[in-house]
Amino acid sequence: MYSSPTSTSSILRTLTFIFSFWALPLQAETQKQEQWEVLQEQSFEPSIFTQGLFVDGDFLLVSSGGFGHSFISKIPLNNSTETANNSPHSTRKYLPKSQFAEGFSLHEGHYYLLTWKAGLAYKLDKNFEHLTSYKLAYEGWGLTSNGQQLIASDGSATLRFLNEHDFSTQRSIKVKHKQQALNKINELEWAQGYIWANVWHDDHIYKINPQDGRVEGKWDLSCLRHKLKLNTPEAVLNGIAWDETRQAFWITGKLWPQRYLIRFKEHGDSSLQALN
Numbered sequence: 001m002y003s004s005p006t007s008t009s010s011i012l013r014t015l016t017f018i019f020s021f022w023a024l025p026l027q028a029e030t031q032k033q034e035q036w037e038v039l040q041e042q043s044f045e046p047s048i049f050t051q052g053l054f055v056d057g058d059f060l061l062v063s064s065g066g067f068g069h070s071f072i073s074k075i076p077l078n079n080s081t082e083t084a085n086n087s088p089h090s091t092r093k094y095l096p097k098s099q100f101a102e103g104f105s106l107h108e109g110h111y112y113l114l115t116w117k118a119g120l121a122y123k124l125d126k127n128f129e130h131l132t133s134y135k136l137a138y139e140g141w142g143l144t145s146n147g148q149q150l151i152a153s154d155g156s157a158t159l160r161f162l163n164e165h166d167f168s169t170q171r172s173i174k175v176k177h178k179q180q181a182l183n184k185i186n187e188l189e190w191a192q193g194y195i196w197a198n199v200w201h202d203d204h205i206y207k208i209n210p211q212d213g214r215v216e217g218k219w220d221l222s223c224l225r226h227k228l229k230l231n232t233p234e235a236v237l238n239g240i241a242w243d244e245t246r247q248a249f250w251i252t253g254k255l256w257p258q259r260y261l262i263r264f265k266e267h268g269d270s271s272l273q274a275l276n
């Protein structure tokens with residue numbers, strides 16, 4: 001599947017300071033006053049057009065989109081002072097130039113990757129070696145796993161629960177926020193029994209009930225994008241990876257030079273107070 005494997009690259013320089021603050025969205029549409037906390041901030045390679053993001057052990061896995069330069073990369077996460085550019089433990093592999101990398105996930109000990117419009121998905125081993133190809137009858141956007149099934153988005157409000165053996169759809173849900181379809185769902189992450197999602201060109205993180213598709217939480221992260229002062233409108237929030245060890249989410253965006261370890265708090269949840 002790959003045309004020109006390349007190794008090592010991408011910056012992973014950790015800022016030495018750890019900061020923490022609260023952001024309290026003021027938007028009237030927020031059902032509850034949702035809060036979130038940045039536990040840690042690290043630099044990230046700004047050329048990565050982040051599509052899929054997840055943690056596998058001590059590594060952060062990312063897929064980067066774009067025709068002609070899509071790739072997947074595995075970046076050490078535990079050594080926060082190491083840069084991926086010079087790390088012997090960091091790997092990168094390019095897709096054929098006609099394929100645009102999209103959703104990327106760990107499932108049952110293997111990696112799965114969606115392409116945007118090529119009608120293809122892949123099963124890979126942990127060294128990025130190709131194992132199986134699948135046909136997709138829809139656009140590939142986000143991908144995650146609940147442990148039993150892969151879950152894919154296609155740019156609409158629909159999420160498909162897939163059989164990993166043949167990528168057939170076992171069931172699907174339509175995501176709704178306040179009775180309205182939530183379209184353009186992009187990156188996905190399964191954590192704490194919920195589906196967490198980005199929406200294309202949207203500064204919020206959404207928490208979705210996997211049974212009925214109802215949005216049960218929504219957090220405004222627009223201040224992160226504004227703070228970065230990125231000079232392209234395509235540098236949007238995208239990338240959610242649950243870190244089981246740190247009990248928090250790595251969050252980034254397309255072409256973002258930073259990634260953030262964030263813990264989300266819901267109204268009435270006092271669990272974060274004890275961490276400060």
Ligand SMILES: [Ca+2]
Pocket residue numbers: 052053054143144187188189239240241
């Ligand atoms: Ca993810």
